[in-house]
Amino acid sequence: MKAAFFKEHGGSEKILYDDYRDPAPGATDVVVRVAACALNHVDMLLLDGRFPPPEGLPHVNGCEVTGVVEATGAEVKGRTRGQRVIIFPGFSCGQCEYCLRGERTVCTRYGYLGAHKDGGYAELVKAPAANLLPLPEAISFEAGAAVPLAMLTSWHALVAKADVRPGQTVLVQAAGSGVGSAAIQIARLCGARVMTTVGSDDKIEFARRLGAEHVVNYRTQDFVEEAKRWTGKRGVDVVVEHIGGDTFERSTYALTRMGTLVTIGSHDTHWGRLDLRHVYSKNLRIVGTNLGTILELQQVLDHVMAGRLGPVIDRAFALKDTRAAVQHVLDRKNKGKVLIVP
Numbered sequence: 001m002k003a004a005f006f007k008e009h010g011g012s013e014k015i016l017y018d019d020y021r022d023p024a025p026g027a028t029d030v031v032v033r034v035a036a037c038a039l040n041h042v043d044m045l046l047l048d049g050r051f052p053p054p055e056g057l058p059h060v061n062g063c064e065v066t067g068v069v070e071a072t073g074a075e076v077k078g079r080t081r082g083q084r085v086i087i088f089p090g091f092s093c094g095q096c097e098y099c100l101r102g103e104r105t106v107c108t109r110y111g112y113l114g115a116h117k118d119g120g121y122a123e124l125v126k127a128p129a130a131n132l133l134p135l136p137e138a139i140s141f142e143a144g145a146a147v148p149l150a151m152l153t154s155w156h157a158l159v160a161k162a163d164v165r166p167g168q169t170v171l172v173q174a175a176g177s178g179v180g181s182a183a184i185q186i187a188r189l190c191g192a193r194v195m196t197t198v199g200s201d202d203k204i205e206f207a208r209r210l211g212a213e214h215v216v217n218y219r220t221q222d223f224v225e226e227a228k229r230w231t232g233k234r235g236v237d238v239v240v241e242h243i244g245g246d247t248f249e250r251s252t253y254a255l256t257r258m259g260t261l262v263t264i265g266s267h268d269t270h271w272g273r274l275d276l277r278h279v280y281s282k283n284l285r286i287v288g289t290n291l292g293t294i295l296e297l298q299q300v301l302d303h304v305m306a307g308r309l310g311p312v313i314d315r316a317f318a319l320k321d322t323r324a325a326v327q328h329v330l331d332r333k334n335k336g337k338v339l340i341v342p
Contacts, residue, residue, distance in 0.1 A: 003122035004322035004340070005060045009049035012326040017319065020060065023118065023126035030079055030129045031071040032087065035141035036316070037120030038064035039329050039338045040149050040178065041242075041267050046115060047326070050270070054116050062120030062340070063089045063112050065127075066135055066144040076129040084135040086144045086301070087120075087127045088294045089113040105156075105291050112149075112291075121322055123342045133298060136305055146311030146337040147300055149291065150178030151186075155300050156292030157240055157262040158186050166191025168237040171227055171254055173197050173247060175207035175215070178337045179264060181312040183240045184210040189308055192238070195230055197223050199332055206335045210312070218247075227254035235259060248272030252284060260285040312336030 003020035025031045043061040045051040053059040069083045079085075092099050092107035099107050113119050113127055135144050158164045170187040174180040175196040187194045188211035195214040196207050207215045216226045227236050235256030241248055242265030249272055251261055261284065266272070279286065303309040314334040317325035319342040329338050 001123040002319060002342070003060050004319055005058045005121065006047060007058045009047065009052070011048065012323045012330060014047065015323045015326060017322060020058075020122060023124055025071055025073040025076075025126055027073040027075040028129055029073045029126050030069055030076060030085075030132055031124055031126050032065065032067040032085060032132075033070040034065055034120050034123060034125055034342050035067040036065070036145035037062040037340045038145040038150070038178065039325060039340065040064060040114075041265060041329075042112065042115055043326070044330060051115070054111070060118040060121050061114050062122070062125070063114035064145050064147070064149045065089075065113065065120035065125055066141040067125070069132075070124060072129065079129055079132065084137065084141075085132045086135045086148055086297075087113060087125070088131040088133065088297050089149050090291050091116065091128070091131070104293065105289070121319065121340055123319070131294070133294065133301070136301070138305055139301065142313055142316060142339055142341070143304065143311040144301075145339055146178065146313060147304065148297060150337065151182040151300055151309070151311060152292045152297050153264050153290065154179050154182040154186050154240065155296055157264050157289050158183060158190060158238070160292065160296070161287050161289045162238045162240075162260045162262050164190040164192050164238055168192045169195065169231055171195045171197075171223070171236045171239045171251070172212070173239070173241050173243055173251065174199070174267075175210065175212060176203045176332070176335045177242070177267075178312075179240070179242055181210055181336045182309075184212050185309050187211075187238075187240075189303070195227060195236065203335055224250050224253045231256070238262065240264065242266070243268050244272050245269040249274065252278060252286070255282070255284055257282045258284070260287060262287045262289060264289055314338050316341045318342075
């Protein structure tokens with residue numbers, strides 16, 4: 001098959017488009033012919049070496065995949081060739097104490113499609129049959145590919161972890177990102193008022209169309225001061241944060257008393273500081289989370305089907321143009337998800 005992969009770490013120039021080994025299904029696996037694969041920031045961490053692929057190099061990125069069933073393992077039931085599917089990207093052992101408690105996202109052997117295993121920057125990809133959900137005909141392959149990691153993670157962060165309620169105020173960092181564009185919609189669906197940040201003025205109207213009431217260009221405005229002004233000096237109830245570093249620290253200053261910061265990534269740096277006096281005196285909650293459950297993925301798909309949530313697509317690139325797709329994201333030019341279409 002053809003794939004976009006890398007043999008050494010670096011920037012987009014390290015991505016090669018060439019022949020790659022075909023995936024062979026195990027007894028409980030399915031091979032999917034990729035119809036669309038969305039880029040995710042974890043792809044950039046894998047590529048530049050901040051998160052080296054556990055199975056080593058060469059490696060194929062790509063966590064968020066839709067396609068059709070191409071082949072099935074001997075023990076797979078209920079999957080037929082040509083069936084439209086979306087792949088839930090998380091792998092867990094099902095046997096450790098956390099899996100047995102129903103908390104599979106903190107499994108001691110947890111992994112992701114496209115990170116711990118070769119992913120969807122390819123014509124074919126292999127996944128456990130248990131990780132597949134049918135993709136309704138009403139949802140395009142492109143729209144579906146914007147859902148299984150970015151939108152699911154935002155859903156789990158706001159609904160399961162932050163328990164966002166009607167009337168609350170939510171600050172979403174980086175509206176132009178996949179998780180940001182999803183989180184704005186989900187917070188609004190929960191009945192919250194939303195403030196968000198962007199890195200350029202050309203993204204302000206984009207964020208407003210998604211449902212943000214107040215949009216701040218963080219390069220020219222202080223988002224902490226803007227959050228205080230927007231809420232009448234009170235501060236916001238919830239922050240969705242996935243940048244790290246100074247943004248992480250300053251996000252806590254934007255919170256009201258008993259507010260919640262949900263951290264779902266570290267796009268700029270894995271490090272962040274906290275003024276603990278600020279945390280304990282205001283009874284803040286700092287909550288970490290990743291991904292969500294396959295049942296939540298089905299819930300999100302139901303909302304997409306009903307038109308209550310809309311995956312945001314910036315643009316699609318051909319598989320052979322994966323270098324350009326990755327550079328587009330690295331340059332922060334995207335408004336929503338960037339796709340690769342074989």
